[in-house]
Ligand code: HEC
């Protein structure tokens with residue numbers, strides 16, 4: 001009898017230990033499972049990104065290098081996503097700028113789902129886009145996965161454009177003389193201005209925006225008190241502030257301008273780009 005009780009007690013204790021151990025292990029097991037599931041989602045998202053998003057947001061989502069379906073390098077029209085200002089901090093700089101009060105996950109998911117502005121397409125089925133909810137979720141996880149200690153270690157520099165072109169060109173971020181040949185490359189390839197404006201030597205006609213062939217003289221006639229340089233500088237940063245009179249198919253529409261408003265943000269990473277484009281357009 002005594003023996004039976006002892007055996008029973010010991011068996012009970014062993015059973016409790018095994019049970020307790022596996023109960024303790026359960027959260028870890030769940031976490032491993034969730035991580036594996038997240039890993040698969042990110043992997044699927046990376047494929048969706050390569051096929052649908054990289055043409056505008058670029059290789060590695062840095063909006064520096066974009067290719068068309070034939071493999072030709074083209075202008076990146078999108079913003080960088082692998083980017084401190086979008087991903088770092090619980091409330092990232094971008095979320096503050098856009099007045100977003102929800103989570104970062106929802107900011108990205110919502111932008112992808114519904115699109116934004118004239119260029120970023122709508123992706124989710126529910127809004128008439130091509131992606132199912134799980135695919136939108138996967139590509140959201142893929143974008144979020146760029147948040148890393150390295151990305152977020154460097155402080156975010158948002159460039160403050162001086163109001164006056166003169167002040168900007170005399171500032172510490174510009175090397176003079178500016179390089180018009182580099183400006184031409186930026187105008188035709190990196191920023192894709194020529195897709196809308198044609199080229200300044202007239203070799204490619206303007207399709208959507210005004211021809212800039214005579215902008216050196218026309219620019220000085222647009223806004224009282226602005227010479228051509230100030231006008232062009234301001235037009236690139238704030239396209240909607242003044243709408244040019246003549247577009248290829250009639251009067252230019254707006255405000256808002258058809259011209260993207262994100263060049264200031266994109267050139268902020270390398271302000272010399274602005275100086276070189278001005279040199280190309282104005283021949284200085
Ligand atoms: C045709 C070009 C184009 C394609 C293709 C494109 N985007 Fe965009 N995307 C843009 C532009 C332009 C913006 C900036 C919109 C604005 O703020 O006016 C943007 C903005 C975004 C933003 C918000 C960025 C921020 O800083 O607020 C996210 C996230 C995004 N895109 C993800 C995607 C994903 C994911 C895909 C593919 C499923 C995709 N985009 C495909 C052009 C594109």
Ligand code: HEC
Pocket residue numbers: 187191192193194195196197208209210211212215218219222231232235236239240242243244245247252253254257258259260263277
């Ligand atoms: C998607 C087409 C598009 C792209 C890309 C584009 N623009 Fe424009 N741009 C326009 C349109 C449309 C206008 C006329 C409406 C307005 O004044 O905002 C315009 C106006 C201008 C003007 C004023 C022209 C005038 O006659 O008064 C300048 C200067 C200019 N753009 C420079 C640029 C530069 C530089 C780039 C590249 C960094 C660029 N644009 C990219 C469409 C575009």
